[in-house]
Amino acid sequence: MTAVALAVTDGMLHFELALACEVFGADMTGVADPWYRLSVCGPSAVRVGRFRLEPDHGLDRLPHADTVIVPGWADVDQDPPAELIDAVRAAHEAGARVASLCTGAFVLAAAGLLDGRRATTHWAHTRQLAERYPRVTVDPDVLYVDDDSVLTSAGKAAAMDLCLHLVRLDHGASIANTLARRLVVPPHRDGGQAQFVTTPVPAPDNHPLAGLLPWVIARLDHPLTVEDLARQARMSSRNLGRHFRAVTGTTPLQWLLAQRIRHAQELLEITDDTIDSIATATGMGTATTLRRHFSRTVGVPPDTYRRTFRSRTRPRPDNDGQHRQREP
Structure with a gap:
């Protein structure tokens, strides 16, 4: 069973966190056994948007996960907490696959995981990401980037695309599409598609x-x-x-x-x-x-x-x- 850990701290965006919980915490009994073992890791109780969240484990648990998901980081003008940066870096060094949703890319960049890699984030923050971390090749025109063991996504709906991409890698297209139908979302959008199109969806x-x-x-x-x-x-x-x-x-x-x-x-x-x-x-x-x-x-x-x-x-x-x- 693949262990998935959500890395959270004060200032995370609740939409991306909830989205990851829906995907990796879904009940897929009889469809894909075993499914993921999901846990939320953070320093004591944390504030996520308007909600108070009690993590299952501390951040020191991240290196024990197979996949670490970093939800969106709300205040991109501020550096993420050092303990979060260190824990995400330690998880990757331990062999975990690390993925960021939306502005969670700023956490991965601060940890040095994006140095020399292609990456993306919400289109409104791509220039800021590129300017703050010049060793990162920021692509503002894609939904998500899969660069070996490090993955980044654009905002909101693209975060769902990346999560389903991970499911597809682990369980195949048919099971990923079954989950997408249950969530009533499109089954697949290639990462190379544009973040936004000329007319509303x-x-x-x-x-x-x-x-x-x-x-x-x-x-x-x-x-x-x-x-x-x-x-x-x-x-x-x-x-x-x-x-x-x-x-x-x-x-x-x-x-x-x-x-x-x-x-x-x-x-x-x-x-x-x-x-x-x-x-x-x-x-x-x-x-x-x-x-x-x-x-x-x-x-x-x-x-x-x-x-x-x-x-x-x-x-x-x-x-x-x-x-x-x-x-x-």
């Missing part, structure tokens, strides 16, 4: 691509092109590209490839289909093409991915008895 059925995205998801086994998508949406390819960037933060082809890879991950996890069959089912055409794109995107070949997650508990079907594996 639309309601599920209230944007120009509302009819197109489900149509594409249902036809991933087809060799779709941008022209096919534009024709279905009844707009020019150029106009389609603008709408895709505004709604999804990426291009039509990049979005389409991400859906194909995601579907391939789930098929590798929950079926015995051959790589050739999965290549056909995901519209990749050949096993060679699937392996090339899969390895570049996921970081390991399909066969290795399947072996990694084969022993994991398969997700329960949804209420209609079917595994609804793909969502736009």
